[in-house]
Amino acid sequence: MRIEKCYFCSGPVYPGHGVMFVRNDCKMFRFCRSKCKKNFTKKRNPRKTRWTKAFRKSAGKELTVDNSLEFEKRRNIPVKYNRGIWDKTVEAMKRVEEIKQKRQARFIMNRLKKGKQLEKEEAINEVKKNIHLIKAPHAGKAKQMEDKMVQKLQEDVEMEDDDI
């Protein structure tokens, strides 16, 4: 029993699901659901269909080259069962999976950093240009003036006191 990969979206095809199409040149195409199959029949290129993993990898939106991705590889020569090997492999698998997730997340975060920077700048620009929509230009000015006057008077009084 194997979990195959959908040819179009690269998603998992569990046993009992999906459709397999065999072409006249003996190439087999597995699809996880009819959406992928219909797209394939319409001759759409998965590398150009934005929601597929193929597009994301080819457009550099996801981690492609990494050592943690080299572990999962389809091997054509089966290995004889040996409890030791199987145990070790299962544990290694779990650890590799952890590391892989971390690295993929990191990659995406790095990619989105630039966006954050731009967002900040945009906010600043927005405030600068359109502050008049929420606050009148001399909204607090009257009060400010009053406060200033009060302060000045106080200083004068102090100076007078000092003098005296």
Place this chain on the structure above:
Amino acid sequence: MALYNFKKIMVVPTAKEFIDITLSKTQRKTPTVVHKHYQIHRIRHFYMRKVKFTQQNYHDRLTQILTDFPKLDDIHPFYADLMNVLYDKDHYKLALGQINIARNLIDNVAKDYVRLMKYGDSLYRCKQLKRAALGRMCTILKRQKSSLEYLEQVRQHLSRLPSIDPNTRTLLLCGYPNVGKSSFINKVTRADVDVQPYAFTTKSLFVGHMDYRYLRWQVVDTPGILDHPLEERNTIEMQAITALAHLRSAILYVTDVSEQCGHTLQEQLELFNNIRPLFTNKPLIIVANKCDVKKISELSEENQACDQLLAHRVNTKIKGKKVHDVLNRLHLAMPAKRDEKERPPFIPEGALNRRKAMEVDAPKRKLERDLEMELGDDYVLDLQKYWDLMNEDEKQDTIPEVWEGHNIADYIDPDIMRKLEALEKEEELKERAGEYESDEESEDEEMQEIRTLAKQIKEKKQLMVLESKEKDVHGPRMPRTATKVEKKQLEKEMSNLGLDMSDKSNSHYAQQGQRSRSITRKRKREASAPPTSKTRSQSASRPPRDQSGLRDGKMVKKTKKMMKNSQRDMNRQARRGESDRHVFDLKPKHLLAGKRKSGTKDRR
């Protein structure tokens, strides 16, 4: 050789059919159209062609018949005699002769009429000649009706004759009727001859084949022979006699010991003596059949007969001259011994073992089936026990195949641990380098404030857009100042924007409100605004539009500039205003004239 031809003789059509076939063929295969006005040689040629064509067809067909049917002189005397017996030699020869004559007559007719047609001078004449020629040919053939019928019957019967090869090894069964010859042949070969209690069940020769000593033997079954002189024999018996006479074979004279056939042993013996002359030069066996008392197995008789015949044949061959030639060429080669070493034939070990095993015939190992029988209901098919693993106790393990959407088989690798270690080291290095630290810089207050303000601005913008969408503007757009703004509305808006709107009774907008036309009040003559340089026609209280709302000269300049800027686009398009859609030049020459050289062809 003669055998094959009998089956391949062409069907002989009846006279009527023959005529029909040939005439329709003439009709189809020769040109059909001819007119009076054609040139005479053309007309003559046309009709001559028809006559010749018909003659040709008849000739071919009849020749074929003559060649197909075997000439009695050319075939094996056995067949010649057989045919004589069956079909009467004279009648046969006569029929064929008649056909030959007919053929010659047809040829002559055609020749004559073709000669006559050379002198035909009109279409009508030529046509009549042709008609006469064809008619005569057909009449000739009509006269052969009986011959053709007879030949057809002969052909049919001939094709059904058993294919007896006169030159090969044969056993011939003969004797009285009903003695058991057919039963014998049925037993010995795959032939299926009728066996019935009445005499003369077998009315013709039958052939069966059998194998003995890796050779094929013919066994010929004959109809029974009765004891009377040759002249009185009927056709059926004659067949048997013919076979006896001509086939070089071993004779099995079958006698009925139990006399069930209806003739005594004495009679049978007499018959035997009578036909003895036919047995010269042939090995003879007397078969005592139907002996239920004595245990004479018939096989041994047969064996003897075959052996005898074989020996006889070999003897005769050896006596011939040809044998010496062959013997000279034969030489048996034996390898000479070159040393004392024994060189027995090589038989591999495995072959010897297998031969022994086959002889001993013992089961090699316990089968699953045996196990199933032993255990009965407890039996569980466990194929995992046959697995060839390194550790025996792992055979009953359930092997995991999938974990969380990943196939375990994809990860199995002999140096997975090494790779994992390398990966872990890498990971450690990365962590140390600080790659995984979350860099959410805690922003200072200012930034946070800016963000909140930006958010508010965004919301306000959206609200404004929605409001403007809700407005139901059907007519022309009036400037903002045309509509009245309520004092309360103004105060509310300004206070929302953060201005302090308390105590504003002295402000301009409040006083303007008092001056509105809805409330007519007597104007007080007050020098509220000093008179500027204006003509007296204009009222002093209303400032001109290009100066109202402007504080100072700087502002005036700026305003003028803004006005000019907004007017600039309209001027550039040479339009008086927004509603001006007049096109000065509908078909500009520089766009529409000239060839389409390199450049875009999407538009002009």
